[in-house]
Each structure stands twice: as structure tokens, then as C-alpha cells.
Amino acid sequence: MQTTKTLPPMSCLIIIGNEILSGRTQDKNIQFIAAGLNEIGIKLAEVRVIPDITQTIINTVKSCSEAFDYVFTTGGIGPTHDDITSAAIAQAFSTPLERNKEAEAILEKHYGRENLNTARLKMAEIPKGSRLIYNPVSAAPGFIIKNIYIMAGVPSIMQAMFDNIKGELRGGAKTLSKTISVYLTEGNLADGLTNIQNNFSDVEIGSYPFIKNQKLGTSLVCRATDPELLSKCYGELKNFLLGFNVEIDEEE
Amino acid sequence: MQTTKTLPPMSCLIIIGNEILSGRTQDKNIQFIAAGLNEIGIKLAEVRVIPDITQTIINTVKSCSEAFDYVFTTGGIGPTHDDITSAAIAQAFSTPLERNKEAEAILEKHYGRENLNTARLKMAEIPKGSRLIYNPVSAAPGFIIKNIYIMAGVPSIMQAMFDNIKGELRGGAKTLSKTISVYLTEGNLADGLTNIQNNFSDVEIGSYPFIKNQKLGTSLVCRATDPELLSKCYGELKNFLLGFNVEIDEEE
Numbered sequence: 001m002q003t004t005k006t007l008p009p010m011s012c013l014i015i016i017g018n019e020i021l022s023g024r025t026q027d028k029n030i031q032f033i034a035a036g037l038n039e040i041g042i043k044l045a046e047v048r049v050i051p052d053i054t055q056t057i058i059n060t061v062k063s064c065s066e067a068f069d070y071v072f073t074t075g076g077i078g079p080t081h082d083d084i085t086s087a088a089i090a091q092a093f094s095t096p097l098e099r100n101k102e103a104e105a106i107l108e109k110h111y112g113r114e115n116l117n118t119a120r121l122k123m124a125e126i127p128k129g130s131r132l133i134y135n136p137v138s139a140a141p142g143f144i145i146k147n148i149y150i151m152a153g154v155p156s157i158m159q160a161m162f163d164n165i166k167g168e169l170r171g172g173a174k175t176l177s178k179t180i181s182v183y184l185t186e187g188n189l190a191d192g193l194t195n196i197q198n199n200f201s202d203v204e205i206g207s208y209p210f211i212k213n214q215k216l217g218t219s220l221v222c223r224a225t226d227p228e229l230l231s232k233c234y235g236e237l238k239n240f241l242l243g244f245n246v247e248i249d250e251e252e
Numbered sequence: 253m254q255t256t257k258t259l260p261p262m263s264c265l266i267i268i269g270n271e272i273l274s275g276r277t278q279d280k281n282i283q284f285i286a287a288g289l290n291e292i293g294i295k296l297a298e299v300r301v302i303p304d305i306t307q308t309i310i311n312t313v314k315s316c317s318e319a320f321d322y323v324f325t326t327g328g329i330g331p332t333h334d335d336i337t338s339a340a341i342a343q344a345f346s347t348p349l350e351r352n353k354e355a356e357a358i359l360e361k362h363y364g365r366e367n368l369n370t371a372r373l374k375m376a377e378i379p380k381g382s383r384l385i386y387n388p389v390s391a392a393p394g395f396i397i398k399n400i401y402i403m404a405g406v407p408s409i410m411q412a413m414f415d416n417i418k419g420e421l422r423g424g425a426k427t428l429s430k431t432i433s434v435y436l437t438e439g440n441l442a443d444g445l446t447n448i449q450n451n452f453s454d455v456e457i458g459s460y461p462f463i464k465n466q467k468l469g470t471s472l473v474c475r476a477t478d479p480e481l482l483s484k485c486y487g488e489l490k491n492f493l494l495g496f497n498v499e500i501d502e503e504e
Contacts, residue, residue, distance in 0.1 A: 018458055021296045022427070023287030024473060025460070027279065030301065035275030044273045046308075049282065049299035052458075056298075079439045080459040081446045111439070119442030138461075138468065154461055175274070187331045187363070190371030194333045206270055206304075207332040208277070209390075209406055216390065221276060 008043045008172030008225075011070035014060055015049040016085055017153055028155045029074050036162055041171030041225075042070060052076060057088035065092075065148055070169065072162075075153030077142060079119040085150060086143075090127040093145065100126040103141050110139035133161045173225035178234045181249040182241050183217040185209065192240045193220070200233040202226065260295045260424030260477075263322035266312055267301040268337055269405055280407045281326050288414055293423030293477075294322060304328060309340035317344075317400055322421065324414075327405030329394060331371040337402060338395075342379040345397065352378040355393050362391035385413045425477035430486045433501040434493050435469040437461065444492045445472070452485040454478065 013033050019025040027049070034044045045068060050056050057076075064071045076085030090097045103124035108116050123140040126132075133142035133149065135157055142151040142161045151161040182189075186209050197205045203224040210217050220237060224230040241248050265285050271277040279301070286296045297320060302308050309328075316323045328337030342349045355376035360368050375392040378384075385394035385401065387409055394403040394413045403413040434441075438461050449457045455476040462469050472489060476482040493500050 015299075018456065018475075019460055019473070020282065021286055021299070022429070022475065023283050023285075023290050023296075024429070024431075026283045030272065031275050031278045033275075034273055038275050044275075045303060047267075047273070047299075047301035051297060078459070078461060079442045081442070081449050082458055115439075117439060117443070120439040122442075137463075154463065156463055177274070177276070179276075187367075187369060187372040190331045190333070190374075191369070197333050204270065206334055207330070208271055209330060211389075211406065211408055221271070223270075223274065 006172055008041050008175070009069040009170065010043050010045040011037055011072065012045060012064040012068040013047045014057075014064060014071065014073045015047065015153075016052060016057060016073055016075035017049065018052050018082075020049050021051055029153070029158055032155065032159055033072060033074075033162060036166065037169075037171075038175055040166060040169055041174040042169060043175075052082050052084060054084055054088045054091070057085060058092040061089055061092050061148060065146055069147060071148040073148065073150050074158050077123065077140070077150060077152055079122050079140075083122070086126055089145060089148065089150060093127065095127040095129065095145070097125045098128045100124050100130070100132065100143075102132055106132075106134075106139055106141060134164050136160050136164075175223050175225055176227055176230050177221055177223045178230060179219055179221045179251045180234070180238060180241060181210075181217055181219040181251075182244065182246055183215050184241075184244060184246060185216050186218050188244070189218060189220075189241075193237075196233065196236050196240060199236065200224075200229065202229055203233040205233070205237070258424055260293050260427070261321040261422065262295050262297040263289060263324065264297060264316040264320040265299045266309075266316060266323065266325045267299065267405075268304060268309060268325055268327035269301065270304050270334075272301050273303055281405070281410055284407065284411055285324060285326075285414060288418065289421075289423075290427055292418060292421055293426040294421060295427075304334050304336055306336055306340045306343070309337060310344040313341055313344050313400060317398055321399060323400040325400065325402050326410050329375065329392070329402060329404055331374050331392075335374070338378055341397060341400065341402060345379065347379040347381065347397070349377045350380045352376050352382070352384065352395075354384055358384075358386075358391055358393060386416050388412050388416075427475050427477055428479055428482050429473055429475045430482060431471055431473045431503045432486070432490060432493060433462075433469055433471040433503075434496065434498055435467050436493075436496060436498060437468050438470050440496070441470060441472075441493075445489075448485065448488050448492060451488065452476075452481065454481055455485040457485070457489070 130143035130145040206221040382395035382397040458473040
């Protein structure tokens, strides 16, 4: 009997932000989105961090929209002069920006009509035909056009937006993982690992050296969609490591 | 008199690592390299995080090597089955992998001949014609081929390698920055900022909302290579903010 493997949907995250590229800001969005997508069975296949330059945004969004099932962007949807994501995305798909009535109503409710100045209204200028992503933190919404989910760059706002879209994303089988760590260096383990990897081609075994308390160690991560296969591979790996007679540390 | 502006060298960082894309590991390499390049006047123009897939590494490294002055990679140069960076880069440039004598001597000194097994010797297999990047933390070197600097993924090792290559990288004028923060939202500031940005086209003014102690605020970052221009722009920005009569917080 032959089993057909269905590949999970593939996605790309585009971080739009000079502040990451200059080293001013430590990125906190990649890991949150990566883990969130992993949970629902969507593979994060690539991340790009790009500057606030219109043409770069256009080129990157267009090529990623074609290459991946889902594209997520963070950053550049605020009211200031350097917030150019919405306009660039409109341009990328030759779609006009238009004042989104629902977004305007949300902003009016949040700020009050008297404080809804031109700058803030810019946050309601969204490519025609987009759907909104609601923002419970600071009101101004993100939006969805084609297969692209445009979110804020501030981590707490992005996280709330991502939680709001998670329900509509269609994932494949969830990738499960089991991790085991030992204070042995990769060089001691490599041959045995290769053998186990060769026995389990549908499990991805990752080997990650670490330094903790000035000691070198290796974390081994098994990843697979099939729980039985994962458990079998992990069992073999654990047996292999027990052979070294050193302390092992297991985690889900 | 006309002044000619010289653009700084442009660079790209390629993070090779399934562990970042799965959300298992929080990246710590982007900010370190971004800040380090910024210090020596090299612009980090793009970051890509890609999986441990040979063809993806080949395609990404080739296109980035053509598009940028400098390319930096992290990850995938260890001794295990999932360390495929060196082989992929050799393939990308149709260069054979060869046992690098100097790298072998370094590994032999570090591990002792008796512990220098096949797996560890793999770390001396480097594309022909490469120069080594020394690794004071765990011995196994990175390498340089064409305009590509191949480094380890473990942050402490990568950092030591980066410090070792910094001296040979040729930067342009260093980008200086000054930051000022206020507890005002971007919507209050946007129009004034646009005016100041229009007056100083050679200064990049970035506006970054933040949430601290449950209060919304905005950090404004001025970046320029010319210290006088930077100081003038910053002065105008500070005056503008003082007009709001709220507390301001300045940092270099």
C-alpha cells in the first residue's frame, strides 16, 4: 500500500522595518509567528527582513505572494511618513488605496471624531477589496489582500492581530516535535545520528549545539507529522544517547 | 558646489536554520550583526531566514552574492547530517569541497588526533580557494569565498567569528543616530514629522510606536552620516516635541 504525503501549506513572513536592519531593535515577531504557524500546520518556509523602501516592498511582496500559499507582513501601517506598507502593497497589485468605511468607523470610535486627524485617517486608507484584521490593542486595523496578511510591527499589536486571523488559516497536518539534550558535542554523535536519520526519512532530525554553564552540549530535535513515527524515531535516538552513559534531558 | 554622495556598501545576512523557522529558537544573530555592520558603515539591506535545504541555500546564496557587496551566512557548518551549508556553497559556485590543511591542523590541535573522527573532519571540508575565519570558542573555522562570509549559527561562536572578520570589511561613512521618545501617539506627531522629514531629505527619521507601563508612546530615531546635519535635524525635532509640553526622553 502506498501512502500519499500531502505537503503542508507554505508561508513566508516579511518583516518591514529599518529598525531591525539597523540593529536598533531586537526582533520579537519571527518566533511568535513561526510558532503560531507551526501549531496550525502551516510551514514557515522563509523570512525576509526588508527596509522601508517602496520598490523593495513591492518586489518582495509580489514575488513572495506568487511563491507561497500565505504571506504575512509586519510593520509600516501606522500614520507617519515612514509608514508606506499599505501604499506599496496597493501599488504592487495595481489596486487603488481607498478610504475603508469600516476602518474609518473603528478609528472614529477609538479616537473620537475631533481627534481623527488626517494622519490617523491615513490608517483607514487600505487597498480596495481588502478585508480588515481587527486590532483590539490600538484599534487601527491590518488587512488581507489576496494571500497576504498585513499586520502591525509592534509585537503586542501584531500578536493580537495574528490571533484574530489564525482561525481562518488552513493548515495541514501539524508538525509534532520531541527534543532531547545531552552534554556531548556534535562530533561524538554525528555518525549515530546519520544512521538514525537514514532509518527515518520522514522525520527531520535537527542537531543544535549549545553552550550552557560553559559546557558544550547538543539538543536533538525530532520533527514529524506522524506521532507513531516520531515516537519510534525518538525512542531509537534516546537508546543511542543512553549508550553514552551521560545525563540526558528530555522535553516535549 | 555640488557634493557627491557615496552610497555605503550594501550587505545581506542569510540565517540558515530550521530551528528559527519552526519557532523553536529565538534568533539572536540578526541584531548583533546588524549593529556590528552599522558601526563600520556597511548597510544591512536585507535578511533572509531560510531552511536547511540544499537547493534553497544554493539559490539564495547565488542571488544575494550578485545583488550585494557583502553576504554573511550563519548556521549549518557543524559535523552532523543537517550541516549542509559548506557543501551547498561549494555547489553554488561549482567549486569542489576539499580538505583544508590549515583547518585540519586547527581541529587536530583542538580535539587531539585520536578524537578527530570522520564527522569532525567534515568541518575541515571547505570549498577550494576559501580563506578561513578563526573560531576562538570551539575551534572549527568558518570561511570566506567570493564576497560571502560563512559563520557558525551558535551566537557566541558567530560573534567571535564576526569580531575576527570585522577588520577586513570595508565600510563607508558610519551612520550616526539620535533617538528621542515621548508619551504621545504617532497620530499626534505625524504632520509635524512629515514637515521635518521634508526639510531634511538626507536624514532618515523613523517613528516607532511602543507600549510601556500600559502607555502608548513613540520613539523617533534620526539617522544620518553627517553629524552636523543630524544635530540640526534632531534640534528641530526636539523643538517640535517640546511644543507639546510633555516629558521627553533622549538617548544617543
